[in-house]
Amino acid sequence: MTKTASDAKRPGRDTPPIRVLNIIDKAFETFETYVLAYGILIMAVNTIANVFGRNLFNQSLYFTEEVNQFLIVLVTWVGLGYASRKGRHIRMSAIYDQLSDPLKKALMIIMSLGTGAVMFVLAYYSYQYLDGLMGRGTVTPALGVPLWVTYIWVPVGFVITGIQYALTVVRNVRAHEVYISYTEVDAYDESDPTVGSGL
């Protein structure tokens, strides 16, 4: 695991509003981890059930495809937020890695501002897109569920991510070290890769 803020320096001296913010943040994190875990689990169960249904009971589950599509959208966009929180988004850091710490920090702030802004713009357009789907009353073919219900996680994910990047800016302005996200110091895992799974 990467070092977290809790290892680096302890809050304790956080002001009450920050503490409330931390609690809300923690609640979101819990929600995100549950969505990721159970999204993947249900995807597995759903797909396996269809294989058994088709082969043992001669009955294909007509909704398997749609449920999986819903889950993959859910996992991707809620995971987008979670990956930002954990600083796990893939970036080409070749140049960045060569810079001195103050420059890194400056670049990290620019990057977070830019990424956050893009996320909010995308959140706006996702909302618009969903609004259009709602207006046209589009439903999914097998289950007949309104399509916007299955896409609601797209704007939610973009907003969560936008907030994460905004928080990263705040953290970098306040803290001494360079932070890749609100809670994670920018450092690669230097533990021995020959032990453990590499995951």
Add this chain to the structure above:
Amino acid sequence: MTTTLVAVMIVLLLLGFPMMIPLIAAAMVGFFFYFSGINPEIMIQQMVGGVKPVALIAVPMFIFAADIVTKGHAADRLLDLVLRFVGHLRGGLAITTAASCTLFGAVSGSTQATVVAIGGPLRPKMLKAGYTDAFTIALTINASDIALLIPPSIGMIIYGVVAGASIGELFIAGIGPGLFILLMFSVYCWIAARFQGVPVEEKATWALRWQAIKRALLPLGFPVIIVGGIYTGIFSPTEAAAISVLYAFLLEVVIFRSVKLSEIPDIAMSTGLITAVVFILVAAGTAFSWTISFAMIPQQILGGIGMDQMAQWEILAIIAVSFFVGCMFVDPIVVILILVPLFKPYVQAAGIDPILVGVIVTLQAAIGSATPPFGCDIFTAIAVFRRPYLDVIKGTPPFIVMLAAVSVLLIVWPELALFLRDVAFGY
């Protein structure tokens, strides 16, 4: 417009923005500055559409299965078995990795799933044996890409449909080059093992080997179930991924009791995270390629280079280069859909065998998936192995050179692909 988009992407990329941003920003530039009156909501439509193809489910499912067995005992038992048989050979472990990637990739049809399923457990072993990390990662991602050439291959199906070529013939024609690449990689593994001074282990006794076989008996059920299930039509390659999750669960949680039931949600969570990190790039790439398509940029670039005057090999070279470049940035399927129709008339006019073109195109798709800046296997390797971008791509140049050499070989010596096809179909 092309210049602006490329400039925006390169600048954002080099500044170290998350990889989704250069792709999305380029799309935004298209919408905000070039497509007047076109609703930018389309970006969202395309992003969501990008992750919806049902076959993509195989990726998280194979990742999940691989996560479970790496946490448990099955992966170790299988690797033990392999080492007892090839540990004393120079480059044995590396060659095994390459062969496993080819096999697993061939069956699963997903290069990304292969990176996780084979690379996850084998990378630590290779590092322990003394291979460099750069070599290990590069070998994994490049050997995984052989998957695209060996049936069943979604890339070839899409090509067959768009080009009007026989999918059965394409499948057979891919096998020769696929195995040839595996052979080249194996030779390179042997050389790398020599130069990296990887020590060979003492040859294991048959008693030890027998013991390893017994321990690996149940884990050996994985390939049996996956291959058997697919080839008897019980499940599709996509569903095979979910079935391997079930088998991994039965082995590790029920039989070996090496993973606790309560650990499963945590493993699923980590799978979900990696899935999201990779899939958001698939989504962003789809929005980007829509922009390129809508603006008809490929037509503009290809128009006016006088392909109707060219010799067969020149046309094939241009095709190879176009697909190679395209697949560096965008998902291979999308590149095939956009570019194949553009080349089709020239291929027909020059009398080139569309099967040969299909193999060359699929090979470029394979190379592109492992080539910077936007190769999806690079993303997967970064997400799974948690190494910086540069570390992941450091070892790839020799592999890209080898694969490019095969492309050239296919152009000058088409029999490499067509021989098996001609035998099988009696041409």
Add this chain to the structure above:
Amino acid sequence: ESWKFALEEIDGSVQDAYAEAFKKRIEEKSGGEVTVNIYPYGTLGTSTQLTELAANGAIQFANASPGHLGKLIPEIQVLSIPYLLSQNNECNKQVLGGSEVIYENLDEKFENQGLKLLTMYPEGQMVWTTNKKITSPEDFSNFKIRVMTSPLLVRAYEAFGANPTPMPYSEVYSGLQLGQIDGQVNPIFAIEEMKFYEVQDYMIWAGQQQFTTTVVANYGFYDGLSDEHRQLVDSTVDEMVDVIFKTQDQYNKERLEKIKQTSDIEMIHLNEEQRAVFAERAKQVEKKFVEMTGDSGEKVLNALTQEIKSCEDKMGS
């Protein structure tokens, strides 16, 4: 002025032939003032996405097949009901090209979706490809047939005695090859394009269905056209009814010839009695359709049946 026309099918398909002929006419008649750009399948998205693109005005024209359009306008799925259209294709041409029921009844529904229904045309008989000989519903028992994810089609093949299995189009070839499914149903041009005949033993004509597509325009675009341009579009669409009808017939014949030459797949045409058994079972699908679409669906269904019948009577078939 440049208009964009997106297809659900690839370069060289029936839809492409339509778009190319449409383009040629529009460009000639407008004296080069209007150009038409054609985007074949996959370059701008899936069928569902194309309909959305047409609805929000990113493109002006798109093909939209009833299977997909049915999510927005349930009544259009009437075209998915087996044995509803005529065995006499001339009647199908007349009804699809100019049916008052469909065009007038559904116009407002299309408008609500931001679309204008310009035309409908058949692309050929839907033919079964199978790994065993099917001549009766009994032969279909325990038979996994791939159909599109449409409740109506699923119901239809259940009624035929088969075991309908959804599967993404791109996976059908390997699904057939590996025996995960036993058969599939598509028009001849698709069977040729996707090479399904390479991995199947029989092609079976049961006369149950024409594959139909629609051409839609963005509503605002169509509505806002100058009189001159509207006339240009309307007259071209009218001329195209005959053109595409001949073209699709010729394409399907050519493709069938190609299949015959490159494979020894056995071709079976069910006779009248055999078809009647399946047609009888298709009545259940009509019920399901009315259940799904209510009064307005029933109105469309009845009127369409009526129009086809009176055309058949007139033609003496």
